[in-house]
Amino acid sequence: MDDPVLRVQSQMTARDRVLLGWLYDHGVLTSFQIAHALFPSLDFCQRRLRTLYRLRLVGRFRPQRADGGSYPYHYVIDQLGAEVVAAGRDERPPRRDHARVERRRWTSSRALEHRLGVNGFFADLAGYARTHPEARLGEWLSESACQRSGMFTRPEDPGLVRAYQPRVRPDGYGLWLVRGVEVPIFVEFDTGGEQLSVLTRKLVGYRELFVRLGRAWPVLFWLHSAARERNLRLLLAEMPPLVPVATGARDHATTAGLCPAEAVWAVAGGDGQRLTLADLTVVDDRDRAGEVAA
Known part of the structure; x- marks a missing residue:
């Protein structure tokens, strides 16, 4: 039976693993924060984030500004990303609704x-x-x-x-x-x-x-x-x-x-x-x- 965690491992870099660990532990980061922390340029960062999004390793949302327009993408862990982190740490797999709960937590949170x-x-x-x-x-x-x-x-x-x-x-x-x-x-x-x-x-x-x-x-x-x-x-x-x-x-x-x-x-x-x-x-x-x- 195909294991999605094993399948995606070969497509991940060490930097991807750091990012997934941060999102798993700390909830949410903006694209600008991720770029500054881990990448040489915002453009490079955004391309990689799009790849991680397509792989279902990260999720994202974009809050609207009260005065019009929107904020940059905010990234959270997706379910497969959470399972990858847990496997890498030899921890029990997260609940099946882990990513959904986390996404809802931050998209609707006054603590954001x-x-x-x-x-x-x-x-x-x-x-x-x-x-x-x-x-x-x-x-x-x-x-x-x-x-x-x-x-x-x-x-x-x-x-x-x-x-x-x-x-x-x-x-x-x-x-x-x-x-x-x-x-x-x-x-x-x-x-x-x-x-x-x-x-x-x-x-x-x-x-x-x-x-x-x-x-x-x-x-x-x-x-x-x-x-x-x-x-x-x-x-x-x-x-x-x-x-x-x-x-x-x-x-x-x-x-x-x-x-x-x-x-x-x-x-x-x-x-x-x-x-x-x-x-x-x-x-x-x-x-x-x-x-x-x-």
Whole structure:
């Protein structure tokens, strides 16, 4: 009996497999995000996406703009693509309606803008790494993956800690590597719709997580505007330093032609100097975790 998963394997590239894995894990990406992250040109990307669409590996939809016209194609995993990813990971095959449910989830979701923003953050890092051989996005975890019990613990950690399930809900986790330097990061993507006090309260959950792990990593607030970043920094200055925090503003980065990998980050409690992502120091020792707990 013909197995469609086996049949399509020979027509896939390593880059196709990366893309399918991203769509399976992170839900939705636009054609522009995919092109920037993985391809040398938009035209090349669009041709390949059309091929993957014809092979039934990816699905797509195109939201309409309120003021007329439409957005670029948004890509999601198709059923065969989901089965290919599961087979490659030696996981149980997805449900037969997996792709249909996922497509409906994003075509009708009010959370689409937020998810595209989070995914765009990591796509920008991948795009930077594509053109800078010294850099690499070593890991990218979704919000749901961050909730898995024991996700951020080490093999030598006690069983109680390995079983710990964090209460905090990061929008994403990444491991950024530049010239041998590792920077694990948690990302909070801000659309401007929440009160700033809601953002600062999230730091309590991060503090609990870092105390449990014996490690503290930067929490990045990627904010809607420079004005909102200034106001958040004023609020953070009035608080004890619960965890390492850095802030950046998307409008400032766009105006300066910079991406999240570059000098757009200011450390909370610092002098406001803008640092690159690789400049953010990694805190990974038991003593510093004790300071966080104090």
